[in-house]
Amino acid sequence: MPLSKPRDTIERGRDLxxxxxxxxxxxxxxxLVAANASGQAVPGSTSTTLKGVGRAEETVENSGAAGDKSITVKRGVFKFKNSAGDACVQGDTLADCYIVDDETVAKTNGANTRSKAGKILEVEATGVWVEFS
Structure with a gap:
């Protein structure tokens, strides 16, 4: 049924x-945090079943079952290490980059062994600026 009076539609921020x-x-x-096929947070790693989520805002050790603990992950633009063997270059700006581990991204999917991290915004000598959106 359409609204007949104003509605207080709640908002949730997109960055956390x-x-x-x-x-x-x-x-x-x-x-670098990724979501596995079950939607649970895991550290970034070489895998084909992950989705890049963003940066961990805290350290969380979940020694129990899945979901016993939660983590806050920030979305946005963050600098991660550039893979030495499959480096992103400035010409890759706005192209996808791929997860190597929880601190490193690469230019390619590694012959279909890596999941997408995010978009390359800039490449510097000290790392790659990656956008998670």
């Missing part, structure tokens, strides 16, 4: 997510 952490998983503050 709170995700359940996978079982027996530790995620370090500042790590």
């Amino acid at each position: 997510l709170v995700l359940p952490v996978a079982a027996a998983t530790t995620i370090q503050q500042g790590a």
Whole structure:
């Protein structure tokens, strides 16, 4: 039924997510966080089944079952290490980059072994600025 009076539609910010952490998983503050196929937070790693989420805002050690603990993940633009063997270059601006581990991204999907992290915004000598959106 259409509105017949004003509605107080609540808002949730887009820059912070709170995700359940996978079982027996530790995620370090500042790590590149990914979501596994079950939607649980895991540290970034070489895998084809992950989705890049953003940066861990805290360190969480979940020694229990999946979802026993949650983690706050910030979305936005963050600088991660550039893969030495598959480096992103400035000409890759606005192209996808791929997860190597929880602090490193690469230019390619590594012959279909890596999941997408986000978009490359800038490449510097000290790392790659990656946008998670």
